[in-house]
Amino acid sequence: MSGFGAPHCGALRAGDSGRSVELYGWVGRRRDHGGLTFVDLRDRWGTVQVVFNPELAPAAHAAAAALRAEFVIKVTGEVRLRPEGMRNPQLATGEVEVAAERLQVLSESLTPPFQLEDATSADTDEKTRLSYRYLDLRRPEMLRILELRHRVNKIIHTHMDENEFIEVETPILSKTSPSGARDFLVPSRLHRGQVYALPQAPQVQKQLLMVAGVQRYYQIARCFRDENLRADRQPEFTQLDIEMSFGDEEDVFSLVEGLFVRLWRETIGVELPLPFPRLNIRDALLRYGTDKPDLRYELEIAELGPVLVETEAKVFRNALDTGGVVRGLAVPGGSDLSRRELDELAVIARGAGGQGLAWLPGGPLDKFLTAAEIAGIQQATGAAEGDLVLIAADRRRRAETVMGLVRSEVARRRDLIRRDEWRFLWINPTYLFDEDDEGRLTYAHHPFVRPVAEDLEFVEERPYDVRAHAYDIVCNGYELGGGSLRIYDPAMQERVFKLLGMPESTIRERFGYLLEAFNYGVPPHGGIAWGVDRVVMMLAGTENIRDVIAFPKTQSMTDLMMEAPSAPDPELMEELGLRFAPPPGTSRQSGR
RNA sequence: GGUCCCGUGGUGUAGCCUGGCCAAACACGCGGCCCUGUCAAGGCCGAGAACGCCGGUUCGAAUCCGGUCGGGACCGCCA
Numbered sequence: 001m002s003g004f005g006a007p008h009c010g011a012l013r014a015g016d017s018g019r020s021v022e023l024y025g026w027v028g029r030r031r032d033h034g035g036l037t038f039v040d041l042r043d044r045w046g047t048v049q050v051v052f053n054p055e056l057a058p059a060a061h062a063a064a065a066a067l068r069a070e071f072v073i074k075v076t077g078e079v080r081l082r083p084e085g086m087r088n089p090q091l092a093t094g095e096v097e098v099a100a101e102r103l104q105v106l107s108e109s110l111t112p113p114f115q116l117e118d119a120t121s122a123d124t125d126e127k128t129r130l131s132y133r134y135l136d137l138r139r140p141e142m143l144r145i146l147e148l149r150h151r152v153n154k155i156i157h158t159h160m161d162e163n164e165f166i167e168v169e170t171p172i173l174s175k176t177s178p179s180g181a182r183d184f185l186v187p188s189r190l191h192r193g194q195v196y197a198l199p200q201a202p203q204v205q206k207q208l209l210m211v212a213g214v215q216r217y218y219q220i221a222r223c224f225r226d227e228n229l230r231a232d233r234q235p236e237f238t239q240l241d242i243e244m245s246f247g248d249e250e251d252v253f254s255l256v257e258g259l260f261v262r263l264w265r266e267t268i269g270v271e272l273p274l275p276f277p278r279l280n281i282r283d284a285l286l287r288y289g290t291d292k293p294d295l296r297y298e299l300e301i302a303e304l305g306p307v308l309v310e311t312e313a314k315v316f317r318n319a320l321d322t323g324g325v326v327r328g329l330a331v332p333g334g335s336d337l338s339r340r341e342l343d344e345l346a347v348i349a350r351g352a353g354g355q356g357l358a359w360l361p362g363g364p365l366d367k368f369l370t371a372a373e374i375a376g377i378q379q380a381t382g383a384a385e386g387d388l389v390l391i392a393a394d395r396r397r398r399a400e401t402v403m404g405l406v407r408s409e410v411a412r413r414r415d416l417i418r419r420d421e422w423r424f425l426w427i428n429p430t431y432l433f434d435e436d437d438e439g440r441l442t443y444a445h446h447p448f449v450r451p452v453a454e455d456l457e458f459v460e461e462r463p464y465d466v467r468a469h470a471y472d473i474v475c476n477g478y479e480l481g482g483g484s485l486r487i488y489d490p491a492m493q494e495r496v497f498k499l500l501g502m503p504e505s506t507i508r509e510r511f512g513y514l515l516e517a518f519n520y521g522v523p524p525h526g527g528i529a530w531g532v533d534r535v536v537m538m539l540a541g542t543e544n545i546r547d548v549i550a551f552p553k554t555q556s557m558t559d560l561m562m563e564a565p566s567a568p569d570p571e572l573m574e575e576l577g578l579r580f581a582p583p584p585g586t587s588r589q590s591g592r
Numbered sequence: 593g594g595u596c597c598c599g600u601g602g603u604g605u606a607g608c609c610u611g612g613c614c615a616a617a618c619a620c621g622c623g624g625c626c627c628u629g630u631c632a633a634g635g636c637c638g639a640g641a642a643c644g645c646c647g648g649u650u651c652g653a654a655u656c657c658g659g660u661c662g663g664g665a666c667c668g669c670c671a
Contacts, residue, residue, distance in 0.1 A: 119620095
């Protein structure tokens with residue numbers, strides 16, 4: 001018996017009427033009328049109604065009485081048009097039904113721990129769903145996402161192939177890389193005391209592939225980063241990783257834009273307008289308070305420092321005198337915001353490490369501000385009559401975070417988000433250097449990012465204004481990915497390392513093999529990587545990355561189904577030469 | 593590392609603020625019986641939770657307090 005070639009339950013249509021079919025699937029609902037019994041039979045392609053008629057097939061009808069939810073069955077019968085008035089327009093197969101002649105139970109099921117039929121993800125606690133992921137995935141809603149993800153992968157392969165890119169696989173057992181995230185380590189058995197690292201991204205390998213002459217590389221690559229999780233972050237995730245030789249930003253942009261257009265068109269039937277707009281990173285941080293702005297609503301943040309140079313309002317004075325900033329945002333018609341809502345916004349501000357929020361008119365600061373200052377604030381933020389201005393004063397980075405969070409919260413509360421829009425944009429240009437926690441010069445991306453050549457003229461005087469050939473792609477408030485053109489001139493690379501104050505030995509140790517490779521004829525090259533999981537999230541219309549990954553981890557990085565992580569086999573530990581240190585805080589003294 | 597939310601039958605909720613009327617209510621699901629056109633089928637009957645765990649307050653706690661475990665959202669972190 002093989003049911004592999006059998007017709008799909010969900011694919012039967014009026015045109016199939018009269019056909020004798022063998023169907024395989026899972027039992028959904030059973031409606032037993034004493035005489036007639038109806039069973040919804042479900043497979044990956046959908047659901048069809050099977051009718052058991054005691055007059056037509058008494059044995060099958062009798063057997064159907066024992067059917068329960070999620071039994072796996074085989075039904076033989078005839079497809080026929082449903083009688084007039086008994087069609088079900090809710091169902092793709094609703095024109096027809098299958099008159100069962102024979103029923104075979106292939107496998108029984110316990111009552112599932114949660115309902116699969118007519119249930120959405122929101123109907124069940126995620127903890128339970130993840131513990132029985134195989135049942136959760138069985139729901140049509142989830143199977144559709146798996147199919148969507150497959151289609152996305154397929155379109156990627158087609159698009160990249162048509163542009164003459166080839167997919168090359170790179171190692172999962174790799175080496176600690178120069179990126180900033182914490183590595184997952186894999187101890188080596190043959191080399192005691194040494195470890196492999198799981199790749200955070202195939203960054204170095206793809207550059208080496210350019211040296212190798214591959215010229216156009218891509219990979220749907222699994223990446224691993226041991227950092228704290230978020231609704232859109234998992235410890236292992238998938239990126240479309242791309243690198244090309246002899247191209248510039250424009251080539252990267254048009255390749256990727258073309259791919260996104262195709263993805264949106266071929267999965268959800270949406271035409272994305274081209275080209276994607278570009279936004280300087282500094283404008284993004286100022287106007288939207290984030291490096292991944294959501295442009296589906298307006299609400300722009302304004303710099304208020306200039307109109308407050310002489311202010312005597314203490315919170316503003318303090319911020320400005322200590323090198324901080326004051327930023328404001330006009331909420332259209334916001335004068336109706338209740339005190340309670342303002343307090344809730346202030347909680348969000350404090351949650352981001354901020355002091356709180358000021359507002360006007362009607363706020364506690366009104367009496368400390370001059371009429372001219374108030375007018376200036378209103379003008380800077382574009383506030384009109386009936387608008388409310390929300391203001392944060394803090395260190396620049398924190399004020400940006402606070403205002404960015406406030407901006408998105410206001411948009412959510414006031415329902416300002418145009419949910420049918422897809423606002424892609426490139427964050428470009430960005431800058432080469434950033435400040436680390438100690439106020440020292442550090443790279444904003446990674447040390448191989450190519451600076452804009454003409455900006456190197458003032459690199460000594462104004463290093464922070466040196467632009468980088470680097471870019472991020474953002475959509476609707478999500479950072480989808482980013483990339484850069486790389487340095488291929490050893491002299492320029494040398495110069496950048498020097499500026500960063502990296503000692504020769506560190507450079508050799510960390511990047512030696514890459515620099516060595518660069519001695520043998522490096523093509524100018526650059527690339528990008530973007531997150532497949534996040535793109536599938538957007539296409540699937542979910543805000544939870546776990547929804548688009550078959551077997552995801554919880555926020556505390558556990559797998560509730562497999563119960564991973566777990567304690568290792570002591571023998572294996574011995575072989576690896578590993579031993580766990582006692583938990584922190586445990587010492588001989590305190591351990592009694 | 594930090595802030596916040598949640599944890600009650602198989603599932604989802606109510607009750608918790610304003611302790612006792614709660615060995616806990618409702619819906620779905622589950623079991624049985626009836627029923628030949630339903631499609632969230634219908635009708636009748638029935639089973640099922642001492643309220644995550646530990647401790648405290650109290651004459652008395654699902655309800656208050658502390659801790660802990662688990663899930664989630666966010667800040668830091670994630671070049």
